[in-house]
Amino acid sequence: MEWMLLPLRRYAKFSGRSRPKEYWMFILFLILCFTAIAIIEGALGISTTEHWAQSGQWGFDTGYRTRGGPLTALFGLAVLIPWIAVAVRRLHDSDRSGFWLLILFFPIIGSLVLLVFFVMSGTRGPNRFGPDPVEAGEPELAKG
Structure with a gap:
């Protein structure tokens, strides 16, 4: 649970x-x-x-589509900045600038590239963005 809330503490x-x-x-x-x-x-x-139904050449198709309401929107706005911040720090761990997040404006390819960057392990040892978090340890988690 500590790891889940750490980005909220580093808002x-x-x-x-x-x-x-x-x-x-x-x-x-x-x-x-x-x-x-x-x-x-x-x-x-x-x-x-939203209930949708359509009749086509091959038969009848129906379904439901649910979109979030006001609570979803409020929570999404509340966690947007922490998500961007942890994503930038994750890119920093692989020695990449946070501007790589802008690749999300290319819908499919950008998401796949960022997924690869986020899955990759970070550079070992210090890089231009700071010391290795694995070697340095997480001071916030050591308190518990």
């Missing part, structure tokens, strides 16, 4: 490096929170559900 810290465990545990935290919020919004009836 807008864009300098330094983050190890893969910090990034991926935060992503897991976001997935769990968005899932819980979707369940709550569905139970309260405040999410936007």
Whole structure:
């Protein structure tokens, strides 16, 4: 749980490096929170559900599409800056500038490139963005 909340404690810290465990545990935290919020919004009836049906040459197709409601939007805005900050620090760990996040503007290719960068292990030893977080240890987690 400590690793999941570490990016929230480093809310807008864009300098330094983050190890893969910090990034991926935060992503897991976001997935769990968005899932819980979707369940709550569905139970309260405040999410936007759209029923669609279409008849085509090969038959009839129907389905539902649910979009997040106001709680999803508020939570998304609250965690946007911590996500950007941990993503920049993760890129720093592989000795890349945070400007690599702008590659997300190329939808499929940019996402795949960033996924590869985030999965790769960081450079061993210090780099231009700071000391290796694995060698230096995480001071915030040593308190517990």
